Amino acid sequence: MMELKVKRVERVDGVKEAIFLPAIFNGLRLTVKHFWRNLFGARDVVTINYPEEKRHVSPRWRGRHRLTRLDNGFLSCVACYMCETVCPSKCIHIEAGEHPDLSVEKYPVVFDIDELRCVFCGLCVEACPKDAIRMDTGVVSMAYTSRQTFDFTRDLLRDNYDPKVHSNPKYEDQDLPKPDNQSEALPHSQGIPAA
């Protein structure tokens, strides 16, 4: 029979413990110290006032996905299905399509990620041969009011595209219409340079 391992805690007895006051005094010294330090200048406060202040997020931190783009503004993705295959939670759905312009490679007509099923493992990023999908948006929290909003379509996933900077008619061609209800609710990442 296995011997039970019991950790015995030494009880400290004696007058000093019995009258409580030294222990209470020690405790008060600590709490009063914190109180005074924080009363004048909040020197120890660790709170991040969330909506106004944001916590620093490491560039390697896996956040919401984005689809990178080529210099001409077109998606880098060649719809090779690598990411869809590797995804452990089967949350990527791709439909490949051919573009009438032959200079354009195969491209995803549909590229959906169900962010509610995604476990943010980052395998899709590693699997991609074209560096077309990344998780460096720094979007920490996704909080929306309906499940449907978490189905990120291709156009929500792709980087912010400014037609004034990259005026590319080819690109406009295959733009799927953006769903109205999502375009407002889902902020695109800010400050991350377009691929």
Add this chain to the structure above:
Amino acid sequence: MDFLLEIIMTPAVLACIKIAVIILLFAMPLGTVLTLMERKWSAMIQDRVGPNRANIGKFTGHGLLHLAADGLKSIFKEDTIPKGANGFLYLIAPFFGLIAAVATFAIIPIAGPIGDFTFQVTDVNPGLLFIFAITSLNVYGAVLAGTSSNSKFALLGGTRASAQMISYEVFMGLALMGIFMVYGTTRVSGIVNGQNEYWFGDLVPMWGIFTQPLGFILFFTALVAETKRAPFDAPEGESEIVAGYFLEYSGMRWSAFMLAEYVSLVGVAALMTTLFFGGYHVPWLHLWESAPQWLVTVLQILKFTFFTVVFCWFQIQLRWTVPKFRFDQTMGLGWKKLLPLSLVNIIVTALVILTLA
């Protein structure tokens, strides 16, 4: 004009005015602000920020608007009565505690008398015995709320509250015996004036804390237990019986319990100031003989308020420092340690007084 003054100067009207001023300008505002301050100060103790979100446009007042927000919220919340509750008792229970808490201020002087006019609602002869009577009433709130809620947790809370009150009431009285002996009276004004004497010429004021250090600790412990705050918050016992006796309450009635707790916190602070820190007497002020009367009164009010606020702060600090006693430990501490100690205190005080006399 004279006629009006005459009406105002009748004792009954004067007492009403004093009650209104002391309660509405001193006890209630301080108690209300403390509900916020407890959250703010505890946040500082724990390196947090505390409530700061309630706002009107850009103005938040460092969380001050939470007071208004809390008030509005509890007014508009549904006033629920649980199934099977004793409706009448359930509805009046919150106000027992509040009335008892407010009544403490009846005998506390906040400044010295000017001629016949006292800054005290009434200076009753039994003085502090009145306090004991009132604080015993305090328990009715908890017990009635506990028994009438038809909830087992509430009942447990009420039972604990009554057991705790009864045991701490005993030595609360005994702890003050020393004060009565030293100053030779139970009248509050007598005790306060007794603390205006000095030892060693004009060096040390004869404050209660110096004449009765043990009595101070005992009485303070008893009062903290009476207000049912940590470390003696077994009747509320958030971790075991959810919220104890006021578990079933909601809305403004719940707020009444909350307010009662904070007003009695202010009451405790005022009582400690009065009995152990010279009351309204500003130490060494008698050395400045030409001081104008109005300045003396203002200084006295300031001194009294300052010590009261410091004591409120100290109670809150204590709550966020000392871990909660288990209920049997609370009882053990009361009966086995504090009660004998207060008896010892009485005997030692008596012996010292006899030898000095």
